[in-house]
Amino acid sequence: MPVPSHPTRRALLFGTAGAAVLLAGGPRTLLGTGAAAPRPALPVADTAVLLDAAPVTVDLGSQTVTTWGYGDRVPGPEIRVTAGGTVSARLRNNLPQDTTVHWHGVRVASAMDGAPWLSQVPVAPGGVFDYHFTAPDPGTYFYHSHVGTQLDRGAYGALVVEDPDEPLGYDAEWTVILDDWLDGIGTDPDEALERVRDPGPNPMHSTLLGGIAGHIAYPHYLVNGRTPQAPEEFTAAPGRRIRLRLINAGADTAFRVALGGHELTVTHTDGYPVVPVTVDTVLIAMGERYDVLVTLGDGVFPLVAAAEGKGARAFAVVRTSAGEAPPASVDVAELHGRLPRLSDLIADPSVDLGNAPARGVDLVLSHGTKGTVWTLGSAGDFDTPLRVPVAVGERVRLSFTNTTRMWHPIHLHGHTFQVQRAAGRGPRKDTVVVRPRESVTVDVLAENPGEWMLHCHNLYHSELGMMATLGYGDTPPTGPDMPGMSGPR
Ligand SMILES: [Cu+2]
Known part of the structure; x- marks a missing residue:
């Protein structure tokens, strides 16, 4: 993986009154959609944003609704940063329940991942949490609440990591959420x-x-x-x-x-x-x-x-x-x-993980029997929360078999795996659909220590139990404050 390293401009400021303030890229960064003018290349710089999680009334166009979002809009503010730069995001929780922010697809450090009771204690109502991370890889990402069903309200927004040496030629870009x-x-x-x-x-x-x-x-x-x-x-x-x-x-x-x-x-x-x-x-x-x-x-x-x-x-x-x-x-x-089809897509050689041997781990997507409705576990035991242990530098081949009649888009935090096709290596992804009665195999290069969620991104499936973890070392570092997946979530 290319990880650009550039000098960064340490210019950070937090806004007030719920508005996002994105200094490094100028006001243009708030106009991520609809801008038709060619974009000049940006210097690598840092981005600061205030995410005010709060009840908000928004106009969907044909209907006005009251929901929970970030600031005064849905989606929340588009965050832009150049690869190698840092994002500083202050989350203020003005919701009536706990919340966190997850940076979906970004290789952040574990403590910044926003996984409630796994990577952080969720932010209580009235609380504040400062997320600070380097955005190592260019690309299209997004951020969203990872607590309860908040993702299915308005608690999400785009996160675009620009490539300072963008190889694609285009006149403009539009974000479509x-x-x-x-x-x-x-x-x-x-x-x-x-x-x-x-x-x-x-x-x-x-x-x-x-x-x-x-x-x-x-x-x-x-x-x-x-x-x-x-x-x-x-x-x-x-x-x-x-x-x-x-x-x-x-x-x-x-x-x-x-x-x-x-x-x-x-x-x-x-x-x-x-x-x-x-x-x-x-x-x-x-x-x-x-x-x-x-x-x-x-x-x-x-x-x-x-x-x-x-x-x-x-x-x-x-x-x-x-x-x-x-x-x-x-x-x-x-x-x-x-x-x-998934099999039509192949990673660009610059991000191909290669063909090193990998340790195989079989995972089964199924229905539970003890109150959980959907499960992600080992064959023969669908009800014990599963943790896949890995070691730094190890390569693990995860095979997901879907025994149900529904789609399950499986998402791994903190890593971008490579899909394995019958014909060879496929695309890099962090979320892959496992269709009914089908199996999908992915290779994970274990290079980001921590405890990471591995779950279905159908929010209702993950809330009803389709959730496992991938963690570094033989045992998870759980304690009274961080009970891991056995705790409330
Ligand atoms: Cu699912």
Whole structure:
């Protein structure tokens, strides 16, 4: 892995009144979406941000809801830093319950990972916690609460680590955060969790689906916090080459993304470069990110994110000329076109982990028998919380076998593994979908000591038990303050 090392400018300041203050990149860093002008390369510098976790009332476009978010918006402020620079984020908890922030996909030190009761004691209401970490690897990441069902409220935002020596050529970049939304619309995620736990015969549970990619029929699917009725509009000139940073921050929904009239060239999976592949659509599960390049035609185009198996979609508009925007329901042929399979993606040689021997560990995704509904464990014992011990420098080959009929996007904290394909090594990722009755194998290079969560990124599955850990050394360093996975979470 290239880990750029550059002198950094130590210019840190915390803002007030819940607003994010991002000094190093200037005000532009707050305008991560919709900016069409070419971006000059940034010097490596440090970024400071205030994340004020608090109840907030936001306009989704067609509906105003009260939820929990960071500052005055959903998604929270986009955080940008150049690789090798540091992020200092002060979390202020003005929520009525504990919270943490997890930097999804970033190789942070364990103590900064935001895993409640595993890497830190969660921040109590009224409390403050300062996260401080170096962002070692360029790419598209995001941050979100890791406590309870807060991710399925508004407690998330984009984290973009810019490459000071960006090898891709493009004129502009747009961040596209996808989400499934129910909070404040006659229900909340805690009620949804109880329905997933115990569907029951009650007709009010009719929002539950029998699908394989998710459980819940949400009232809204969002692009950058906007419903299809009042969509985000991205503008640029015809012929411009755009980098789309696609992030699925949803709790229970995979999205099939396409831009009408355009092909997509996939350049990154979960922040890491792949050998480019040109396709019509990409399927992005919860916690996954894809970066794609598009060369814009002349017109007004639908950017759609179909909620897999749910018969609804998120929607935005891409405009390069005047004219009426297409309706949100417009047919987009690309949704039915070329879709890359995991086996079509190969890590760029610069991030390939190589072919060294690895110790194998078999993991089973299953249903529990003692009150937990979903489990990630060893064959024959689905109910004991599993810890996979590793040693520094070791290479471990994790094989996940899904015995259930649902999708499970499995996410490992603190590491970016390499998917192993039948034909050889595949993409680097930190979140990989294990489909029903299928197995997926990944290689992890153990190089980041600590205790790390390994879990399904369907929020409802992880809350109902689909959670294990990967830890360095034979025994976890647990104590009264940090009970590990046996404690409350
Ligand atoms: Cu799952």
